[in-house]
Amino acid sequence: MSLWNDFVGQLPQLLAYGLVTASVLGLGAVGWSFLYRIFNFANFAHGDLMTLGAYWGLLFNVGWRLPWSLAFPLAIVATIGSALFIDRVFYRPLRRRGSAVLLISSAGMALVLRNTLRLFWGQSVHSYDLGFHQAILVLPGVRLTPEALIGMAFALVVTLGLFGLLQYTRMGKALRAAADDLDLARVCGMSLTWITRWTWVLGAGLAAVGGIVLGVEQHLLYPLMGWNLLLPIFAAAVLGGLDHPSGALLGALVIGVGEELFGFFFPNYRPALALVVLIGLLLWRPAGLLGGRS
Amino acid sequence: MKRPWLAALAALIGLGLLAAAGTLNLERWGSFAIFFVIQASIYALLTLGLRVQWGSTGLFNLGVSSLFALGAYTSALLTKSPIASAGELAGAGLPFGVGLLGGMLVASVAAVALGAFTLRLRGDYLAMVTLGAGEIIQLILMNEEPLTHGPEGLRAIPQPWHSLLSPRDYNFLYGVIVLTALVLGYLLLKRLVRSPWGRALRAVRDDEEAAEALGKHVFRFKLQAFVVGSALMGLAGGLYAHFTTFISPADFEPLQTFIVWMMLIVGGSTSNRGAAGGAYLIWGLWVGTSVLSGLFPSIWAVKFAYMRVIAIGLTLQWILIKYPQGVWGERRRSRD
Incomplete structure (x- = not known):
């Protein structure tokens, strides 16, 4: 029974780690399901889009030596730009041919993205230039690094911001309508280009935040992350x-x-x-x- | 030329092979060709399996590597010597044919288990679950030491009629075995595709609801196609294990699944010739480029491996957009 006792003893810490993992997963899953709903498209490159976001952050933060407050927003923009480019060149010609062809295409794109990152940054691990901090006691029995806390807080803020956007702005309402019924939304005069653009801005933006938060929380970046x-x-x-x-x-x-x-x-x-x-x-x-x- | 890019592709492969002929001496040239034929034929069997699942029936299998692995490990464990040598696992010591059949059987059982959960739902779910299964099989291969010997893998897998020829010439014999398996598999599929069963599969692929309305048991047809394809993948796994005589989890990484998909899409997912031809074409490209990488300084070798995957991935996108039916695919829907 000592395993069980260990488990009970470590439960608060495990739950805290679970929340850290969930903060990243949530950013990925919300963006992924958004793409899935609007384009009927199971994006198998979504994980690698997150990696791409994290590595754009690495380029700006470590490669160009920008402070994180500048590097990370730039990385988000760069990821959105990359996603729009990929959509325009590779996914758009396939959109009429059904979700299965798009799925194959995205699975191939996942490999292309991952190996492009390997080409420039290699197979080894990297980390952001944020200094290293010791884990601190947050609650009795729960130790987390300041990075993990900041990452979680950031994920929370972004997610709440997204919900506000979807709930209260005109754009959010339009996107929700498109997600409910894309054809109906188009009949009502919404342009597909507009829907596509904003769907990728949200989906890829969330993926980039997710990748960066993962890199910050783990203090580690690698091609398979x-x-x-x-x-x-x-x-x-x-x-x-x-x-x-x-x-x-x-x-x-x-x-x-x-x-x-x-x-x-x-x-x-x-x-x-x-x-x-x-x-x-x-x-x-x-x-x-x-x-x-x- | 109807398809100039195909000529370009062939020229690239030829260039790679020429480079190979230059670097290797001529005596090794023959054994190199046989090596190539054996590997390409094993891939062709995998691709034919996927052709039944995706090309005929529209089933999304992203776990090709795991079925391949199941076939290989099963056949290896069934045929390995029952006396365990140092640092090795003991097998059941059964004959080669039993090993292959066992591998096909285990892959089929896995297909039934996966398909029963997912084939009633929309295709994306099958893709997700088979992708997950691929990763779990990797974990099992790595962790279940008593069964799989972990990351070190299985060694000393016996080869059939091994004493008949000298080790140097043995691959000729094995090449004949693999080619026989490929031809048999090909002819079987050719018959199956033209049979009423094959027509029903296409009906399911093209319009599930219409097929259902005509009284076809859609789920049963899908499961049958999934099992037939997976059995072929299991067979390919067995043939691979006895060819290399050494297998480890690294041989069955998810990248393998992607290569097989690539072969099918390029060749044409709706034709047997396309599946087999695509396998030879892509494997030629893969091997040809790896020979080319030998001409560059070794610092570039690692980068070259990444560039190769990128190039293959981009080729896939291009084929998907420009040649939806692949090189040998059906031009019109009426013939298949």
């Missing part, structure tokens, strides 16, 4: 039911915390939890925990 998140992102988004961004957020919370708890007992099989949850959900509730639409 985003790809490894892809399966948890799928699981989180499907768990949330793909109906509303808040669902994806809840899904991220469940998967993030679940992975930490699962990983405590099965350290070698930590990534397996996402698949188990995914299969379980598809069997039990294909429309997601919150969703009503299948």
Whole structure:
């Protein structure tokens, strides 16, 4: 029973780590489900888009020696630009040919992105130039680095900002309408170009923030950092039911915390939890925990 | 020329092979060619498996590497000597044919398990679950030491009729075995595709609801196609294991899945000839470029490996946009 006692003793710390993981997963899953809803497009390059965002940050912060307050916003803009470019050149000609062809294309794009980053930055790990800080006692039994705390706070602010945008601005309402029914939105006079642009601005912007937050929280960047998140992102988004961004957020919370708890007992099989949850959900509730639409 | 880029591609492969002929001496040239044929044929079997799943039925399998791995590990463990040597796992000591069949069987069972969850739902879910399965199989291969010997993999996998020829000439014999398997698989698929069963699969692919309305049991057809394709992938795995006599998790990385997809898309996902031809074409490109990389200074070798994957990925995008049916794909929907 000592394993169980250990587990209870470490529970607060595990939950805290789970929240850290969830903050990144949430940013990825919200953006991913947004793309999925509007284009009917399962983007298999989303994880690598997050990596790209993190590495743009690396270029500006370490390569160009800019302070993070300048480097990270620049990285977000650069990631959005990259995503718009990729969409224009590669995805747009395929849009009429169905979601399956887009899926293949994005899976290929994931490899192209990852290996382009390897070409310039190599296979080894990097980190941002933020100084190194010791983990501090946040709550009884919970130690986190200041970076993790800042990353979580930042993720929270961005997510709340996004919800505000979607809920209250004209653009947000238009995008939600497009997500509900793209054809209807177009009949009502919305231009596809406009929808496409803003969908990628939000989706890629969130991916970039997610990648950067991951790099800051872990104090580590490597070529596979985003790809490894892809399966948890799928699981989180499907768990949330793909109906509303808040669902994806809840899904991220469940998967993030679940992975930490699962990983405590099965350290070698930590990534397996996402698949188990995914299969379980598809069997039990294909429309997601919150969703009503299948 | 109807397809000038195809000529360019062939020229590139030829250039690579010429470079190979220059660097290797002529005696090794023959064994190099046989090596190439064996590997390309194993890929052709994988691609034919995917052709049944995706080309005929529209099933999205992103776990090709895991079915390949299951076939390889199963066949290796079934045929390895029951007496364990130092630092090695003991096998069951069964004959080669039993090993191959076992590999096909295990891959089929895995296909039933995965398909039963996902084939009733929309295609994206199958893609996600098979992608996940690919990663889990990697974890199992790495971690379950008593079964898979972890990252070190399995060594001393027996080869059939090994004492018949000297080790130097053995690959000729093995080449014949692999080519026989490829021809049999090809002919089988050719028959299957033209049979009523194959027509029903295409109906499911093109319009699921119409097929359902005509009384076709859509789920059952999908599961059958998924299992047939996976069994072929398992067979390819077994043939691979007995060819290299040494397998490890590194042989079955998710990149393999992508290469097989690439072969199918380039060749044409709706034709058997396309699947087999695409495998030879892409493998030729892959090997040809790796020979080219030998001509550059070694500092560039690592970068070259990345550039190769980038080039292949960009070629895929280009083929998808410009040649939706691939090189050998059906031009019109009426013939398949």
